[in-house]
Amino acid sequence: MNENKEKGYGEEIQFTRSSVVVFFIFLFHIFRGFASGRGFKQRPPGAGGNHRKSEVDSYIAEASFLSKCIRCGQCGVVCPTQERGEETAKAIQFCKSGFDQGTPYIEPRKAACIMCVDKPCVVACPTDALDLGKLDIEQSIMGTAEIVSPKGCLAIQGLRCEVCYNRCPLIGDAIKLEKRVNRRTKVHIIYEPVVDSDVCTGCGICEQVCIADEAVIKVRQYYPPFKDPDFYKFKGSS
């Protein structure tokens, strides 16, 4: 599983002159995150540019988004989740305090992004803070889902849940089910939901609908797979 690879990523990243700036912004986030109990903020689709999934550096994307978002609130106006009766809230909320006050974010357990095909939030954004270029909504990156506490997942315990899988807009692609026979009963199957972070958009629907009292599948920051070490180096650095 690429999960393991990703975990190694943080250690292997090579800090260069320019990325030091980004790093400080990132550090700030971490501290804020500790303070608020959440180290990562899910942004609307296209935040920080129209990167293809395998190319995005989410730290840079976040920094870029923050520098471009003019806090106008237009994306929130058009976000339609409330009208669909499903969610009680709009997927797009706005930060109420802090240095990023007024910027949009998504709290999926309350209302996830339903991945509107027409990308109204992106269209409404007057700058390119939200920008998907020619990319489909399905190629957007708001983060990636992860089973954060497998012990709490009903499906992993052998119960027939798989709600996250059933409701994922990229069912079968972003979440797959891995099968194994239940070792205790020997006559039942366990369907373990496994996220493919290269496909998952981080829309958060799985987090919103997870059947457990506290979601055991959550959207976290997306780290691109460590494919080409040079990609993270700025040109000219040694």
Next chain:
Amino acid sequence: MAISRRDFLKNTAAAVALSSLTGISTEAKTQLNEDKNELLKGTKTFKAPCRFCGTGCGVQIHTKEGKIIMTEGDPKAPVNMGLNCIKGYNLSKVLYGKERILYPEIRKNGKLERVSWDEAINYIADRYKKVLKEKGPKAVAIAGSGQWTIPEGYVAAKFMKAGLKSNNIDPNARYCMASAVAAFIRTFQADEPMGSYADFEHADVFVTWGANMAEMHPILFSRLVAQKETTGAILFDLTTRESRTSDEAESVLVFKPQTDLAILNAIANYIVANDLYDKKFVEKNTRIKMAQIEPGYGIDPISAPHLAAMENAQRGRKKAGAGTPMTFDQYKNFLATYTFDYASKISGVPADKIKKLAQAYADPSLKVMSLWTMGFNQHTRGVWCNHLIYNIHLLMGKISEPGNGPFSLTGQPSACGTAREVGTFAHKLPIGVVMKKAHREIAAKIWLGDAKKENEIPSKPGFHMTKMMREFERGNLDIMWVQCCNPFTASPNISRFRDRSLNKDSMLIVSDSYRTASTDLADVVLPAAMWVEKEGFYGNAERRTQHWFQATLPPGEAKEDMWHILAVAEKLGLGHMFPDKDDPQRVKKIFEEYRQFKTGSSKDLAPYEEYVKARGLCWPVVQDKKTGEWKETLWRYNAKYDPYASKALGGKKEGIVFYKAKGKKATMWCCPYEPASEVPDNDYPFWLCTGRVLEHWHTGSMTARIPALHRAVPYAKLEMHPEDAKKLGVKRGEKVKISSRRGTAFYEVDTHGRGRPQKGLVYVPFFDENNPINMLTLDHYDPISKEPDYKKCAVKIEKA
């Protein structure tokens, strides 16, 4: 055992204490109150079957001070071994949802107003007296349910058939497995599957016919897939819409709606034409009948004027259920038309796929388990579909053996236990049917104390559910009492039934736990205790009868459905027929009375106490003469497992015998392919299919009130093939308007969901009470079983 020894002893002690008392005694009441206080003390664990689907998983219920704090899968339950689906997982919350009905209510000046139980019962009883006097017993009816507990169903049936002398009682199971029942009776002269869930661990091949088991019978499907993983068993899935079940299948046969009939015959044709059938078995155990062709579609000219001519043309025919004996050669000739190419042409399934399936059925070395539910049953030729699958199994002799057999699954927790075994149908009795004198005599003996009083039980079947709704709509029923179901959401073409203009003067009584469309229309609403707020029994799809004790108190003034009926019966002077409504031993007494019907009938039940101990027992449960042990039967008709079969074969310990069937021979019914009643045309170019999702159960009156399940799937979406969506210019997530000749609704489109309909077909689940798809469905039915077809009608779809 989940019930502690102490609890059990205490109940036995109560039984002993009460046996010396007569009538309504204050002691009895005190005893009950003490029980109630007892319930509220400390932490306790109880066992019970799940409230939802027909799988019948066992759960453990933990209570603290009388409130359920947790439920979990019961590791000792053979059905599920401690596992549940998410509906079962969330059971503890089903009692505590929003909008529980707490008090009796009567509609006064158009508004439901809270009244006392006394007032409500008197109001109902007075009306009954008046109607019975003026119009007789035909003007009253009860719409019941496969969610009634066995004692509740039994009391309702006895109240109607022996008390009020009316056969107008029918369960919502009519909408669910009436076709299966009719086919069982017509084939084996005995209802219910021969096999059990233990079959799953023996089969080499599984075939799901119109059954999305992955979502509808999640725990059984888990066993099916485990068998595939461990032994390499394979799965064929026959469906009109690819589903989670198809995802696991080695071969998916997506056929055009209604053409399953042709595929089934093509398989039989392959077996017969190539001489692959088990000749000995066929000769010894079967005979053949030709079914009445073109038996009609139960079309009501009011709702389908465009098809009135078609129905009229077919109406003059012989009885829909009639049959003429046929020789094997005639059968062979009949089948000859159904070549793979022919079946392929009408069904759209590639011929070689059908052939592979036929070969699996025909290979004597492979054990095949066929599973089906609503795809077959909710079908205007549902009984025929059931027949045709039995034909295949009978031809091959693949029946009544571990891993080999046709298995009709059920949807409700006690569809088998209450609707079918108790016989809460318009034509049924706890043993046999009302039409037969011998059966009425058995009932009269137990119910009225004298077999000679058989003439007091009407011999003509009453209104079946579909008819009952139509008669109520037209104002021909003065009282309709709905218990444990929600027919004003669940019936097909509901807008016609929700219109109460023609039956303003009729009284609609609804006993329910939550507010539904049915309670909204009611004149009297009675608050019902649900599930473990009362003691009861359910019977699941494998003939397993499961008992549970009351674990907690119902909220407000809610009382069990049985209490509602008993209270009215008392006022009507029928109290002597039943135990007192507050007798703490009532469930036991009623069960023991009911058991008399079954003893010696080959459907034997064990004594009450055995069920208290066991995690359910599959009938016939017969006592071992030597050890005194009560033994369940996992495979009927097989002398190795079924004592009745052994007896029928003169004590032999092996061999298969359909001992209930006439001449001990099962009937193979020869049924042709016939088209559906309403098919897509230029005006209404799409097929509409309806069904369920894993997260919700039926009309959602319970599951939609469990916050976690509601959050999981808050509303119904319309599933559509991406190419159809493209043609219509709609994208995923956008709204469409869907209309049939009967109604219109709006849904959000999903083109990439867990279900993937074939081109030209859309699928909408029916759980969404705020947006019920039954506004559009067709109220045509199978003319034999009277079960409506929810799986196909013609609709048009426009971008909204």
